[in-house]
Amino acid sequence: MTDARRAAAAGPRARLDLLLGALQEIVLPLPCTGCGSIGPSICPDCRRALAPAPSLRHVGDRGLPVWSGLDYEGVARSVLLAFKNEGRTEHAPPLAVALRAALDAALPVLGTAPVSLVPMPATVRSSRDRGYDPVRVVLRRASLPSVRLLRLQRRAADQRSLGREDRLRNVEGTVAARGADGRRVLLVDDVVTTGATLTEAARAVRVAGGIVLGAITVASTSRRSGAR
Numbered sequence: 146m147t148d149a150r151r152a153a154a155a156g157p158r159a160r161l162d163l164l165l166g167a168l169q170e171i172v173l174p175l176p177c178t179g180c181g182s183i184g185p186s187i188c189p190d191c192r193r194a195l196a197p198a199p200s201l202r203h204v205g206d207r208g209l210p211v212w213s214g215l216d217y218e219g220v221a222r223s224v225l226l227a228f229k230n231e232g233r234t235e236h237a238p239p240l241a242v243a244l245r246a247a248l249d250a251a252l253p254v255l256g257t258a259p260v261s262l263v264p265m266p267a268t269v270r271s272s273r274d275r276g277y278d279p280v281r282v283v284l285r286r287a288s289l290p291s292v293r294l295l296r297l298q299r300r301a302a303d304q305r306s307l308g309r310e311d312r313l314r315n316v317e318g319t320v321a322a323r324g325a326d327g328r329r330v331l332l333v334d335d336v337v338t339t340g341a342t343l344t345e346a347a348r349a350v351r352v353a354g355g356i357v358l359g360a361i362t363v364a365s366t367s368r369r370s371g372a373r
């Protein structure tokens with residue numbers, strides 16, 4: 146990682162640092178985020194690998210439908226991680242295309258009544274550290290209006306090492322919704338892994354009187370990996 150990249154990932158000065166990084170890239174080419182080859186920040190081959198391939202899966206005990214634009218592996222995973230954790234917000238466009246594809250795949254079951262897109266809330270700390278909220282950046286880039294109905298009530302423990310049941314327990318009560326009464330809601334997140342956080346958000350929306358139609362995400366972990 147270059148100094149400029151490291152600086153961009155470090156804190157609220159992410160935007161300025163990104164600009165400096167972009168300037169540096171003009172003189173000193175950076176590797177492709179997908180495959181490491183020197184050239185554009187995403188090379189043509191990796192751009193092709195980011196072409197959406199929408200999928201549908203069901204998560205949680207109530208079988209919440211989740212539509213995703215990409216499989217969370219290979220190039221898609223590298224680009225999404227760089228976008229979220231290294232300040233690489235220039236990668237938003239292909240991720241926005243993937244989110245749009247997920248929404249298009251969901252359309253047939255959404256009916257004709259209005260639907261509110263509701264992003265999963267980022268923790269205050271992660272937003273502050275990154276200088277941006279990845280889900281909202283992708284939504285904006287996709288020109289999709291969203292409604293912020295969800296807020297975090299408490300922080301869940303790091304759940305990367307937890308299994309599905311433990312994750313559900315870990316996130317219980319972390320999210321609250323308001324202003325959801327009677328709304329038809331489609332939740333929005335960057336990646337779905339076990340679906341525990343989406344399941345918890347759906348619960349909160351229902352408690353607040355909303356109707357949860359499902360969720361859309363940029364990417365989804367493969368069920369073959371056993372991560373469900």
Ligand SMILES: [Zn+2]
Nearest residue numbers: 177180188191
């Ligand atoms: Zn590449």
